[in-house]
Amino acid sequence: MPCASILIVDDEPGIQESLGGVLRDEGYRVESVDSGEACLERLRKAAFDVVLLDIWLPGIDGLETLEKIRALPTPPVVIMISGHGSIETAVRATKLGAFDFIEKPLALEKTLLTVKHAVEQLRLAVQNRLLEEAVHGPSRIIGDSVPMKALRQQLALAAPTHGRVLIYGESGTGKELVARALHRMSPRAGQPFVEVNCAAIPEELIESELFGHVKGSFTGAVADKVGKFEQADGGTLFLDEVGDMSLRTQSKVLRVLEEQRFTPVGSGHDLSVDVRVISATNKHLEDEILKGNFREDLFYRLNVIPFYVPALREHPEDIPALTRYFAEEFARIYGRRPKQFTESALELLMQYRWPGNVRELKNLVERLVIMVPGDRIERRHLPAHLLRDGTGTAVPGSAVSAGPFTSLYDARSAYERNLILRKLEENQGNVSRTAEALGLERSHLYRKMKTLGISPQNG
Numbered sequence: 130m131p132c133a134s135i136l137i138v139d140d141e142p143g144i145q146e147s148l149g150g151v152l153r154d155e156g157y158r159v160e161s162v163d164s165g166e167a168c169l170e171r172l173r174k175a176a177f178d179v180v181l182l183d184i185w186l187p188g189i190d191g192l193e194t195l196e197k198i199r200a201l202p203t204p205p206v207v208i209m210i211s212g213h214g215s216i217e218t219a220v221r222a223t224k225l226g227a228f229d230f231i232e233k234p235l236a237l238e239k240t241l242l243t244v245k246h247a248v249e250q251l252r253l254a255v256q257n258r259l260l261e262e263a264v265h266g267p268s269r270i271i272g273d274s275v276p277m278k279a280l281r282q283q284l285a286l287a288a289p290t291h292g293r294v295l296i297y298g299e300s301g302t303g304k305e306l307v308a309r310a311l312h313r314m315s316p317r318a319g320q321p322f323v324e325v326n327c328a329a330i331p332e333e334l335i336e337s338e339l340f341g342h343v344k345g346s347f348t349g350a351v352a353d354k355v356g357k358f359e360q361a362d363g364g365t366l367f368l369d370e371v372g373d374m375s376l377r378t379q380s381k382v383l384r385v386l387e388e389q390r391f392t393p394v395g396s397g398h399d400l401s402v403d404v405r406v407i408s409a410t411n412k413h414l415e416d417e418i419l420k421g422n423f424r425e426d427l428f429y430r431l432n433v434i435p436f437y438v439p440a441l442r443e444h445p446e447d448i449p450a451l452t453r454y455f456a457e458e459f460a461r462i463y464g465r466r467p468k469q470f471t472e473s474a475l476e477l478l479m480q481y482r483w484p485g486n487v488r489e490l491k492n493l494v495e496r497l498v499i500m501v502p503g504d505r506i507e508r509r510h511l512p513a514h515l516l517r518d519g520t521g522t523a524v525p526g527s528a529v530s531a532g533p534f535t536s537l538y539d540a541r542s543a544y545e546r547n548l549i550l551r552k553l554e555e556n557q558g559n560v561s562r563t564a565e566a567l568g569l570e571r572s573h574l575y576r577k578m579k580t581l582g583i584s585p586q587n588g
């Protein structure tokens with residue numbers, strides 16, 4: 130870890146000085162404070178990797194400070210400094226989550242070694258986290274706007290069932306995040322989550338990818354291959370970009386969904402599987418059906434529970450929270466101090482139309498965290514196209530502005546969705562009352578909700 134940062138909490142100026150000096154000589158960045166209160170205050174403003182915390186402090190003592198530190202969203206590693214006779218307390222501190230303790234008078238070697246171990250442990254934790262994210266993707270769904278709240282409610286309702294889910298949403302809106310959340314919150318969570326990107330696999334390989342093949346069944350089939358359906362047995366299969374499957378593959382997938390069985394390429398035997406299928410698309414599959422590109426019967430099989438992940442411009446009020454979340458994530462990943470976005474910078478982010486949705490925002494925040502020196506990200510640090518393309522109309526909390534939409538269809542759907550969600554919320558999810566408030570027949574509202582991917586629910 131390049132230049133780990135250390136906060137010393139001790140009310141003896143002698144300790145602050147000598148310990149600080151030794152650690153600085155080793156290349157650490159060091160600051161000191163003289164009380165638990167000052168420590169917590171400092172940690173709220175800046176991130177430190179390691180805290181060296183004296184047990185006897187004026188004001189709140191070391192143990193209480195430790196408990197408060199551990200309750201922070203991203204606590205540093207804490208090493209307790211114990212005076213004579215306070216070893217028992219130090220042991221108690223390790224039970225409360227302290228990493229280790231060192232004794233006064235401080236032995237140089239032991240102190241440096243303990244700090245080194247603490248930094249090492251932190252580095253491992255970051256590495257694990259990166260690995261975890263590389264394998265599973267980051268998992269938190271951020272956003273408290275009306276459409277995101279609705280999405281979360283829908284997740285809670287749909288996840289525990291075995292119902293097939295079709296997730297609609299533009300590129301970069303978080304469809305995969307939702308698919309993983311559905312799996313994680315389901316009884317299948319302990320079983321595999323297997324992903325297939327139907328757009329990325331060449332047509333001639335997709336069948337063997339999905340269903341597997343036996344050795345020698347075609348040129349290049351040098352060994353038996355287990356298909357994705359079989360890999361996902363007991364778990365969830367995520368068919369990403371399902372709108373890009375050929376008609377031929379569609380009919381094969383349809384059969385698996387109907388019979389829960391399939392034949393590997395070149396095999397004479399059927400295999401049966403228990404797989405929950407979640408699919409995602411950024412196409413309007415209804416249009417693709419009309420054009421003859423997508424099978425209607427497959428559509429109905431996949432679309433038992435429709436989910437709609439809104440475009441970012443449909444919920445600009447979540448942009449500040451998303452920005453802060455990504456800024457913290459990347460600061461941690463790159464071992465930087467967290468950076469604050471100014472109000473004015475956030476405002477500009479909220480006005481931009483984000484054609485690449487959350488992914489585009491995330492990439493921008495990553496770049497800014499790396500490139501901007503200092504702790505503040507201001508309007509002037511943001512790329513020029515944000516200023517140029519900001520429509521200035523997407524005011525938080527307002528209904529969706531017409532400005533950012535490319536097609537009338539999208540604008541209308543987004544507007545209708547937002548309106549219906551808001552009215553549903555006002556009426557505690559009661560569809561009849563919502564229909565009345567909107568001046569619609571109840572059955573008409575139901576149909577609309579179904580096409581817009583809003584599921585009826587209470588509360």
Ligand SMILES: Nc1ncnc2c1ncn2[C@@H]1O[C@H](COP(=O)(O)OP(=O)(O)OP(=O)(O)O)[C@@H](O)[C@H]1O
Pocket residue numbers: 266267269270271272298299300301302303304305306307411451487488491
């Ligand atoms: N609400 C959210 N909270 C936190 N992170 C999010 C959110 N929405 C999207 N992300 C992040 O944005 C990135 C893009 O999301 P994801 O890959 O799920 O989008 P997608 O809809 O599958 O995109 P594509 O259609 O391009 O495959 C991911 O890194 C994801 O973790």
Ligand SMILES: [Mg+2]
Pocket residue numbers: 304305369
């Ligand atoms: Mg995706």
